[in-house]
Amino acid sequence: MPGSPCLLCLLAVTFSLVPRTRPLAPQDLMEEEEDETSRPPLPPVLCDYDSCRHLQVPCKELQRAGPRACLCPGLSSPAQPPAPPRLGEVHVVAEDGSAMVHWCAPSSPVHQYWLLLWEDREATWKGPPLNSTVRRAELKGLKPGGDYVVCVVAANGAGESSVPGTGGEGLEGVGGPTFGPCGRLAVPPRPVTLVHTAIGVGTVLALLTCLALVWHFCLRERWGCPHRPASQPAVGL
Numbered sequence: 001m002p003g004s005p006c007l008l009c010l011l012a013v014t015f016s017l018v019p020r021t022r023p024l025a026p027q028d029l030m031e032e033e034e035d036e037t038s039r040p041p042l043p044p045v046l047c048d049y050d051s052c053r054h055l056q057v058p059c060k061e062l063q064r065a066g067p068r069a070c071l072c073p074g075l076s077s078p079a080q081p082p083a084p085p086r087l088g089e090v091h092v093v094a095e096d097g098s099a100m101v102h103w104c105a106p107s108s109p110v111h112q113y114w115l116l117l118w119e120d121r122e123a124t125w126k127g128p129p130l131n132s133t134v135r136r137a138e139l140k141g142l143k144p145g146g147d148y149v150v151c152v153v154a155a156n157g158a159g160e161s162s163v164p165g166t167g168g169e170g171l172e173g174v175g176g177p178t179f180g181p182c183g184r185l186a187v188p189p190r191p192v193t194l195v196h197t198a199i200g201v202g203t204v205l206a207l208l209t210c211l212a213l214v215w216h217f218c219l220r221e222r223w224g225c226p227h228r229p230a231s232q233p234a235v236g237l
Contacts, residue, residue: 045070052104054135075109081159082108084181085152094188097142103152116151145189151182
């Protein structure tokens with residue numbers, strides 16, 4: 001068959017150029033396993049969790065949802081009542097008679113929060129329950145010039161966090177939010193009230209001045225002004 005020697009030579013050259021594969025030996029498999037085990041583990045990272053952030057997702061959910069494992073802050077036992085939250089900034093709006101209260105979550109499992117508010121020795125007002133992701137709430141209906149005590153309470157299945165006694169015992173000398181669950185809340189008078197007070201005081205002073213002048217002139221007209229005796233000229237000796 002003509003051309004067959006050339007075809008055989010071409011096939012021989014082609015097979016010679018193809019690299020031959022060597023089967024993996026058990027020693028090679030052991031080396032690959034050693035390389036994988038010798039890699040250092042990835043350093044742990046903290047979860048993006050802030051105990052003072054409003055509508056903060058629970059840290060356990062962040063661990064499950066993240067592509068990489070992260071660390072959560074330690075929590076106390078769920079069989080114990082939660083530690084008291086930490087009261088944060090309290091922003092008062094005197095014109096509306098309202099206040100925005102912020103707080104930070106304790107290092108304990110929490111199911112819900114609520115606010116306690118009282119003025120002087122009056123009855124305590126308890127706010128509605130708030131879920132565990134909430135970190136701020138608004139107080140309404142505050143009296144201008146009023147002095148209140150506000151507390152944040154955390155609760156779980158084992159009980160609720162402790163607060164000072166009703167009426168603010170244990171808060172003497174506190175002028176604002178502290179690092180505890182409670183703080184004093186002073187509502188300044190409304191600016192319109194101050195202007196009305198100033199106008200009223202000025203009007204009363206003006207009326208008193210006018211009455212004093214009228215009374216003075218009436219007495220003068222009725223009794224007349226006393227005349228001083230004319231002084232006698234001195235006579236020289």
